[in-house]
Amino acid sequence: xxxxxxxxxxxxxxxxxxxxxxxxxxxxxxxxxxxxxxxxxxxxxxxxxxxxxxxxxxxxxxxxxxxxxxxxxxxxxxxxxxxxxxxxxxxxxxxxxxxxxxxxxxxxxxxxxxxxxxxxxxxxxxxxxxxxxxxxxxxxxxxxxxxxxxxxxxxxxxxxxxxxxxxxxxxxxxxxxxxxxxxxxxxxxxxxxxxxxxxxxxxxxxxxxxxxxxxxxxxxxxxxxxxxxxxxxxxxxxxxxxxx
Ligand SMILES: *Cc1c(COP(=O)(O)O)cnc(C)c1O
Numbered sequence: 001x002x003x004x005x006x007x008x009x010x011x012x013x014x015x016x017x018x019x020x021x022x023x024x025x026x027x028x029x030x031x032x033x034x035x036x037x038x039x040x041x042x043x044x045x046x047x048x049x050x051x052x053x054x055x056x057x058x059x060x061x062x063x064x065x066x067x068x069x070x071x072x073x074x075x076x077x078x079x080x081x082x083x084x085x086x087x088x089x090x091x092x093x094x095x096x097x098x099x100x101x102x103x104x105x106x107x108x109x110x111x112x113x114x115x116x117x118x119x120x121x122x123x124x125x126x127x128x129x130x131x132x133x134x135x136x137x138x139x140x141x142x143x144x145x146x147x148x149x150x151x152x153x154x155x156x157x158x159x160x161x162x163x164x165x166x167x168x169x170x171x172x173x174x175x176x177x178x179x180x181x182x183x184x185x186x187x188x189x190x191x192x193x194x195x196x197x198x199x200x201x202x203x204x205x206x207x208x209x210x211x212x213x214x215x216x217x218x219x220x221x222x223x224x225x226x227x228x229x230x231x232x233x234x235x236x237x238x239x240x241x242x243x244x
Contacts, residue, residue, distance in 0.1 A: 005043065008234045009034075009050045012217075016228065019221035030221055033085065033210070035231030037062065038238040041069035047234065048075055048082055056106070056229050058088025060098050067101055085129075087171070087210075087229060089143050096120045104129035106171045106210055109145045111155050114162060121164035128164060131171040131210055134193060136186040139175045147193050160203040169208025169226070170194050180216035187211050187223035 003011075012032065020027045035056040036044045044055060044066065057063040063084060067076070075082045083103040090098050090107060098105055099120035108114055108130045121128040132155065135144035145152050159167050170193065174186035194206045212220025214233035221228065232238065 005046050005234065006050045008236075009047060009052060012230055012233050015218060016221065019218040022218075023222045025221070030225060031227045033087075033227050033229045034234050035087065035213075035229050036235060037088070037231065039235045041066040041073075043235055044070060044082075045073050045075065053080065053082045054227075055082060055084045056087040056231075057084055057102075058086070060086065060088075060090065060094040060101070064097065064101055085131075090117075092116055096123075099126075099128050100124060102128070104131070104168070106131040107133045107143065108155075109133045109143055111151060111158060114155060114159060114165060118162040118164045126164065127166050129166045129168050131169050131208060132167070133171045133173075134190055136172045136189045136193075137175045142173060142175065144172065147189070156197065156201045156204050167204050167206065169206045169210065171208075171210035173213075174211075174216075178215075180219045183212075183216045184219050184223060187220045187225065191224040 016030055016032060017027045020030060031054055032052065033054045033056045034047050034052045036047070037058045070076055085104040085106050086098050086102045087106050090105060090113060092113060095113060095116035099117050105117060105128060117128055117130065133144035135142050135146050145155065159165060170190055172186060172190045174183040177183060190209055190211055194209060198206050208226045209224050210227040210229060212225045212228040214230050217225065217228035217230060
């Protein structure tokens with residue numbers, strides 16, 4: 001018998017609880033983000049019916065297309081609304097739309113994008129949560145800002161003055177490796193970077209570490225993840241397209 005979405009979610013939640021136990025961490029210290037990219041609004045509603053309230057989508061346009069159905073079903077309002085984070089790269093010409101439809105952008109990777117998102121959020125009289133995406137590996141295909149770059153320093157210096165952005169923490173995507181242990185050094189690097197930045201830049205509060213996907217989230221939790229982004233293990237496999 002095929003596993004239902006509710007079964008998948010229960011299994012992932014159990015694995016998160018196990019990883020927390022192994023790492024002597026409280027289970028509430030890790031949030032599960034369901035990555036619903038490529039899946040229809042109905043799948044999101046089904047996951048929400050199992051209690052999930054945090055979702056990740058990687059394309060502005062794609063999420064815009066699902067949003068009406070989610071709003072009509074009442075998922076975006078009320079006392080316990082679902083939150084949607086953008087976890088894919090945001091081109092500058094999409095910054096406006098991203099600031100309008102997402103609760104957070106987890107892929108902030110330049111000062112220029114920060115300025116655009118801040119302006120777009122200001123124009124809508126809202127505050128947008130952001131995570132800074134860090135490129136923890138030399139792999140050219142990966143997005144994000146380099147840990148020791150002048151650009152990161154400039155961003156951290158200016159973010160506290162951007163009144164419509166609220167910085168939560170850091171996010172990373174390590175190179176894919178079939179063996180999840182190979183991702184561990186990248187997860188560790190992100191945690192160490194957060195700790196050193198927290199000491200160096202007390203004006204920016206970096207608490208969140210968004211790291212770990214379907215095949216390696218247990219390792220990420222051992223290394224301190226506060227949010228794990230899980231797609232395939234919840235919704236099943238996707239057609240083979242890039243993150244784009
Ligand atoms: C697609 C995606 C995920 C989820 O990947 P799975 O392997 O399906 O769990 C997580 N993070 C980002 C940035 C993604 O693009």
